[in-house]
Amino acid sequence: MSHTPFKICGVKTHDVLDASVAAGAAHIGFNFFPPSPRAVDPAQAAPLIARVPAHVGRVAVLVAPDDELVAAVVAAGITILQFHDVSAQRLAELKSRHNLPVWLAAGVRTRADIAMAEREAGPADLLLLDAKAPNNAPLPGGNGLAFDWRLLIEGRPGRAFGLAGGLRIETVADAIRLVAPALVDVASGVEEGAGVKSVNKIMAFASAVRAA
Numbered sequence: 001m002s003h004t005p006f007k008i009c010g011v012k013t014h015d016v017l018d019a020s021v022a023a024g025a026a027h028i029g030f031n032f033f034p035p036s037p038r039a040v041d042p043a044q045a046a047p048l049i050a051r052v053p054a055h056v057g058r059v060a061v062l063v064a065p066d067d068e069l070v071a072a073v074v075a076a077g078i079t080i081l082q083f084h085d086v087s088a089q090r091l092a093e094l095k096s097r098h099n100l101p102v103w104l105a106a107g108v109r110t111r112a113d114i115a116m117a118e119r120e121a122g123p124a125d126l127l128l129l130d131a132k133a134p135n136n137a138p139l140p141g142g143n144g145l146a147f148d149w150r151l152l153i154e155g156r157p158g159r160a161f162g163l164a165g166g167l168r169i170e171t172v173a174d175a176i177r178l179v180a181p182a183l184v185d186v187a188s189g190v191e192e193g194a195g196v197k198s199v200n201k202i203m204a205f206a207s208a209v210r211a212a
Contacts, residue, residue, distance in 0.1 A: 003210045004176050007059060007162075008202060009187040010038025010195065017048055019199040023206035027057035027080065029185070032065070032073055037195030038187060042072040049077040059103070074098050088122025101125040105164065107132030108147045111155040118157045127157055128185060131165035146171070152179040169204045173212035184209060 008020040009029030020028055030045045031038040040048070052058050057080050060073040064085040073081075082103040083091060095102045104124040106117030109132040121127045129152070131145035146166025162183030163175055172184055188194075190201040 005183050006209050007185040009185055012040055016197040017051055019202050021056055023202050027059050028052055029059045029061050031061040033063040042076045046076040088120050092123045095123055103128050105130055111151045114155045126160050126162055128162040128164050149175050149179050169208050172208050176212035
């Protein structure tokens with residue numbers, strides 16, 4: 001029986017990487033946004049990225065990045081580019097330049113936010129719906145907040161979408177059953193503290209996804 005693919009985001013260490021792969025993660029996310037407690041730079045990430053098996057996606061999490069950073073993460077071995085705070089035009093430009101799949105992450109608080117995200121996604125291969133960050137929050141995502149997933153029942157995008165934001169071991173199965181996303185994405189929900197992943201929580205999250 002197949003299950004919803006999941007991404008473990010904000011991986012910084014070999015043991016967490018290996019546990020995520022062993023748990024069956026379809027994607028491993030590497031965060032290249034310096035204010036985040038999960039951030040790595042391309043040089044730090046390169047040996048981790050090289051350790052990821054070929055069948056697992058290697059996703060760069062990028063917030064309004066410059067060309068130099070995008071080129072550096074691609075050179076480090078990234079296979080998917082996930083963008084926050086970029087326009088559809090910029091998304092198209094980077095997708096064409098690097099010939100890689102691109103995801104657009106967008107914050108959601110209302111049904112109108114979902115419709116706007118869909119309009120702005122342009123050529124994105126996946127629209128990743130996250131909880132909208134609080135005003136003046138330093139991070140656009142990874143804040144451990146969830147939006148009301150019921151908004152997706154009537155406001156479902158007409159394209160492939162993933163679900164992020166506040167997913168936890170206790171809630172992910174319900175979220176999958178409710179909205180059937182193409183992907184679920186977890187960061188803080190498998191952490192013991194800010195940016196510190198728990199191998200046991202990763203395994204438990206994977207079991208919860210499969211149980212859905």
